[in-house]
Amino acid sequence: MPFPGCFRLFACPRLALTLFTAVSLSVGSLAAAELTVPGGRLEVVDNEVLIHRHGRVIVHLTDVKFDYHSPLAWAVAQTTPDRIEIKLTYPASVDYAHRGPTTPGLDATLTISTHGDGFRLHATPEWADQTTLEFAHTGDHFFGLSSPLQPDNQHSPDLTGSTVRVEVTNHGEDIVENYASAFSSFYMSSAGYGAFFDTFGVGRYQFALNGRNQIHHETGTLDWYVLLGDDGPTIHRAYFDLIGAPKHVPLWALGPIGWRDQNDGGAAEILDDIKRFADLRLPLTGWFVDRPYSDGAHAWSHMNFSAAFAEPEKWIREIREQHGLEFMTWTATAFFGDTPLNRHLPGGFTYADLSDPETVAQFQQKLTDLQHSIGVKGHKMDRADEKFPEWEAWADETVPRGAKRNTYTYLFIKTHDEALRRTWGDDQFTFARAAIHRSQPYLSAIWGGDPRSSWAGLQGNAANAIRASFMGFPVWGTDVGGYIGEGLIDEELYLRWMQFGVMSGLLEIKLDGSGGDGRDRMPWRYDEAFQAEYRDLLELRMDLLPYLYSLANDAAESGTMMQPLAYRHLDDPRTHAIWDQFYLGAGLMVAPMVTPGSVRDVYLPAGRWYRYNFDRGIESSLVGGHAVVTQVERNEIPLFVRANSLLITGNVYAGNARTWDADSPPRLKIHAFPGEVGESTSFTYIDSADGDAAKVIHLEHDETGISLTAPALDAAVSLKIFRRNGVSVTNIPAGEPIHYRIDD
Structure with a gap:
């Protein structure tokens, strides 16, 4: 059924076309059919679809291909005030996979309908396996699709002139931020719309190449939404109406959370770390244990707590009752050669087959019995993006190969949320580096992969955060201090990374090197002056909790937490390439220091601004519309508040x-x-x-x-x-x- 204020493109099998009376296309440039919504208009003219907004064409669709073939003919079959149906006729050779070259010409019905303040295009020809949309580029810029820095490790979120692949795969060492793996077939345009192709089929997007745009997905179903809006929050409001509101985030999960990559000292080491933070009066609200902490393959496959972490119900209760912290664990649906569940996929990681209901039930029951029942309230979910077998049979045989990676990531996230919810309701938290669209109702946050412990790692993660926000993942966090490398890092890098983390959606602080390498970076490894600065940052984070909690849990209405400048100012071309500034909410702008030194440029959009410090108040008043050179002390986060x-x-x-x-x-x-x-x-x-x-x-x-x-x-x-x-x-x-x- 049509959704108010949006548009839908829809295609049906050719037999359904007998229900409609064909209407001839108008000659010349006269529209054959037209739909309107507040602020927008769609017309079908000369075998093309044009969407207008504020008096200009923002989408100029020139071709709808199935299995790489263009239609031989378009004919408007039926129109109503909120719906247009178009008969598309394709050559016989398009159906090379099913019927052979002698098949007569094939038909599809493209249905265009209103959907909120936008449009939906939908088609389901039973014979198709691939869908391609081609457009004329109208001069706009594009954001979203990929948290990895496609293409070419560029920091800028502006994808104009790029080709981007939408498939949950880890990029390992070829992408600078390393293993960030969130993807979405949602993008945002500076022309004032968001576009969402509702499929888990692998996608390829080309923007402004030789004057054209192209969207291709490995699916025979076309289901594409164009959601109109003046800015990111408005566009994402329509998007969340479509896919579901983002998951609730508990208050404790937004405070400082500590962890080591390697706990060789077992539970005793965790308790000692937590106690030392308290002795130094360094605020925390949570802690989690990373792998290894279990028995079995890769110190995980039994999903339990090993002898070094014996009697977990006792020390987890101590963490909560005596220290006031909530506790989480690392999890995966990879079993690294073991096969303890009903169905596993072949390969070295022996992933659980999450399309099999019995396997899902077994996995969830183990989590409940071995972890949730003894106090574990959340999970760092890992490894859904590595060494994933695409060709092996699933229990659900209807999932095509081209959709398996993305579908699996969605099931991975949903499976964890369902299990936690049975024990804890909304009082639970999940975060993953691998994510896909439609997982927002089940995933609390994403983290930016495994960054290197360097300035380049910090910069890559900052750029990764901006892209995640454009895609519509409301809460994002970084491994503060970096993941790849030794633990101990220099004070300036550590403090700047802490400052960035404190102003991010999720604050999780990595306190040792990769796999425990080198000396750890516990704050007591540094001098008292550094510890005081560290404490001030953690106290600021605690003071921000009411603001952050409100932003996280109002995201369906107000948009993502870390909002890129272009997200709020789509019509300001000076914002399009900015990756190292963001709004935290509607009025607070953060310009973190991601390079060494004490000076940086900050772009202030038009309006009146204040340089602000939460302790000292307003430090200066500024007029926006240009960049300002900003002096920054070592213990200072450059913050600016917009008037009003x-x-x-x-x-x-x-x-x-x-x-x-x-x-x-x-x-x-x-x-x-x-x-x-x-x-x-x-x-x-x-x-x-x-x-x-x-x-x-x-x-x-x-x-x-x-x-x-x-x-x-x-x-x-x-x-x-x-x-x-x-x-x-x-x-x-x-x-x-x-x-x-x-x-x-």
């Missing part, structure tokens, strides 16, 4: 801080930055203390003054309103609605 913005911070979750600061009551801070007269803004605060109630904080500047209103919050509030002539501060008790006004 709201931020909310506070101590809403204790984590391990309850071991040294058990009596501090929760308190919130609202930082308000009014805009010009006539401007207003709102922030949706997700109140974790009030059953995740969504509470809208509203800021308005009218001709007589500035007002801020909000429902009652479950913590006392310190309200700061930053004006051009000073700062207004007031305190509001917990449970009292906020109605505050300043005459201006």
Whole structure:
């Protein structure tokens, strides 16, 4: 059925065409059929499809190929106000795989329909195996599809002039950030639309090559959406309406999380690390153990806790009850030669066949019995992207070879979420380096693969984060300090990586080298001055939790957490190549230091901006529309707040801080930055203390003054309103609605 405000392209088997009366195409440039939605119009004219927005053509579809063949003829078969059906006739040779060259000409029905504020094109010819769409390039730029830095390790997220493959494969050492493996057949255009080809079939996208674009997928079903919108949040709102809202993220999972790649000392080493963080008053909210910690092949295949981690129910309970942390584990559906489940796929990794219901049930039951039942609340999910066998038979024989990698990644993510949900409901967390579209309702976060412990590794991961956001993965994180290399790294690189991590969606801090190589990078390996800077960063992260929690759990409405500049300013060409700046929410811009030194350029979009420090407040006022040269101290994160913005911070979750600061009551801070007269803004605060109630904080500047209103919050509030002539501060008790006004 049609979806309001969007368009759909649909094709049916040729027998269905007898239901329709053919309508001849109009001559010349006169539209044969037309659909409209708010802000957009689609017309079929001269055997082409054109989508218009704001008076310009943004999509110019010139060919719909099945099995690499163009149609011999188009004919409009039926039109309604929200639907167009087109009969496409293909040559007999198109069906080389099924019927042979003597088959008469083959037909398909292309159905175009409205879908929200966009369109859907859909076709299902029973004889086709490949679908290709060809377009004239209309001058726009393109973002999304791949978190690996396709093509050529370029940092820029702008894919114009590129060819990109959409298939979950790890790129190992040929992509600089190493093993980042999130892909999606969703891309965003600077012309003001998002496009989603709804298939797990392998894709190949070519943009602006010889003046043309091409989309190709290994599927005979065409199911392509064009979702119109002025910016990334609007476009992704329509996208999440289609694929499902992103998964809920628990508050504890957004705080600092520590881990080692190798725990040779077993559970005792984990407890000792956690205790030393508390002794130094370094805040944490979670910890996880990486492989190896189990018995069996690759120290994993039994999925249990080995002798070095004996009696896990006791020490996991101690981690939670005595130290205030939640605990997670590394998992995989690769069994590295062992075959303990009902069905495994051949090959050295002997992956579990997740298309087999009995195998899925066995895997989930083992997770429940051996891990979730004793307190494990989440998983770092690994290895879905390596050495995957494509040709072997699955229990579900309907999945074609060209869709197996992407389908498997989706099943991998969904299988883990289902198992955790049975024990913990929403109070659980999953993160993976391999991901695919439609997994967002089941995956809490992605992490940027295994970066090298170098400035190049940090830079590659920063670029990876930007791409993940364009694809619609709301929460992203980095292995702080890098993965590939020895543990101990120099202080400047470590602090800059920490600063980047603190302002990312997921903060997980890697505390040793690859496989435990070299001296670890525990903060106590460095001097007291470094430890103080480290502590300040962790405390800032804890203070940001109310803001981050709200962003993560309002992503279906407000968009991804780390928003690229082009995501919010599609029509500003100066933003298209920027990979080392991002918005954290709508008003806070982060410009992390990803190169050595104390100076960097920061591009500020048009408007009024403030250089901001959460401790010191506003440091300077700036006018946007150009780049500014920024001096940055070693212990400073370059932060800029846009006028007409709201931020909310506070101590809403204790984590391990309850071991040294058990009596501090929760308190919130609202930082308000009014805009010009006539401007207003709102922030949706997700109140974790009030059953995740969504509470809208509203800021308005009218001709007589500035007002801020909000429902009652479950913590006392310190309200700061930053004006051009000073700062207004007031305190509001917990449970009292906020109605505050300043005459201006």
